[in-house]
Amino acid sequence: MAGKIKIPQCPQCGAVNEYGYCSKCRCRCEMISRDKRQVSDNFTVVDWFSSRSSAGLIVEDTTGKRYPIYMSDVFAHIDGLKLGELTLEETKKGSAYGWKVIVKEAA
Numbered sequence: 001m002a003g004k005i006k007i008p009q010c011p012q013c014g015a016v017n018e019y020g021y022c023s024k025c026r027c028r029c030e031m032i033s034r035d036k037r038q039v040s041d042n043f044t045v046v047d048w049f050s051s052r053s054s055a056g057l058i059v060e061d062t063t064g065k066r067y068p069i070y071m072s073d074v075f076a077h078i079d080g081l082k083l084g085e086l087t088l089e090e091t092k093k094g095s096a097y098g099w100k101v102i103v104k105e106a107a
């Protein structure tokens, strides 16, 4: 049982609009409750996102459809994953210190 999820859906055209407004019909969406969907496929990491409230990875299925996954869930999945041999270099972004992966030129 995956349970239910509340999503904003346009009462006129039925489109799901994440931000609660249908730009096609120029109307506010109403919150509807439907069964959560599940997708099984082979996923590839293709991008990442970050906003004030969250960050994570964008993964793509074999048909090219993209799904944002929150970092906490990504981490739960890759906890302990070995990245192989890497060279890291200290870096500073604004006032934050961190490390970046150095890509070595092929000889």
Ligand SMILES: [Zn+2]
Pocket: 010, 011, 012, 013, 014, 015, 022, 024, 025, 026
């Ligand atoms: Zn609409």
